[in-house]
Amino acid sequence: MKFNGLRYFIFFLLIGVNTGLFAQQKNTSDGLQQIADQEKAAYSKLMQPREALIVNNYDLKYHRFFLFADPSINSIGGSVTSYFVATQPGMESIQFELYKTLSADSAFYHGSKKTPTHNGNVVEVSFGREVPQGSLDSVTIFYHGDPTSSGFGSFGREFHAGAWALWTLSEPYGASDWWPSKNDLTDKIDSIDMFVEIGRAHV
Secondary structure (H helix, E strand, O other), X not given: OHHHHHHHHHHHHHHHHHHHHHHHHHHHHHHHHHHHHHHHHHHHHHOOOOOOOOOOOEEEEEEEEEEEEOOOOOOEEEEEEEEEEEOOOOEEEEEEEOOOOEEEEEEEEOOEEEOOEEEOOEEEEEEEEXXXXXXXXEEEEEEXXXXXXXXXXXXXXXXXXXXXXXXXXXXXXXXHHOOOXXXXXXXXXXXXXXXXXXOHHHO
16 A cells, blocks of 8 residues: 555656656747747837938948047047948948947048038038049048947947946947947948057056
């Protein structure tokens, strides 16, 4: 009798364990599905058409960054040189998006210093001449200020593993939170060079 009782005990114990494992697997599956649904909804919202802030009359090809940043301070500055091809006739200026907490100090075009205008979140540099349609040209903008963060962490600053760190995702329209950019998902540059100077304490 004791042997039979032990068999019944083991039988019901195994049923209980299996039921618990099934419930746990179901809860995990439900949790993963909920996360997937939330990510899908967030992605769909972010991919909705966005009102263009700038005149889209050029095709970006290349960026060269010279940046100065101290991870322990919420500040950034430097220059961005952008190579582009004019896609429309009569192009006499270029526009970039740059968040209003940042300042465009100056610009250089063919070695000539230009004074950019910064209205709202749009920076414009006038060339003083027309760029022929289809021709490759470039402009350099110097800027500085306090970056902000929007979207999926456009500009992140946090204390990590005993030291300050900077990071960015800039998705999907967060690039202009920390540098003068086009912010157009349909215009993909071919390449970049990035040079960043930080304090010796962070090396």
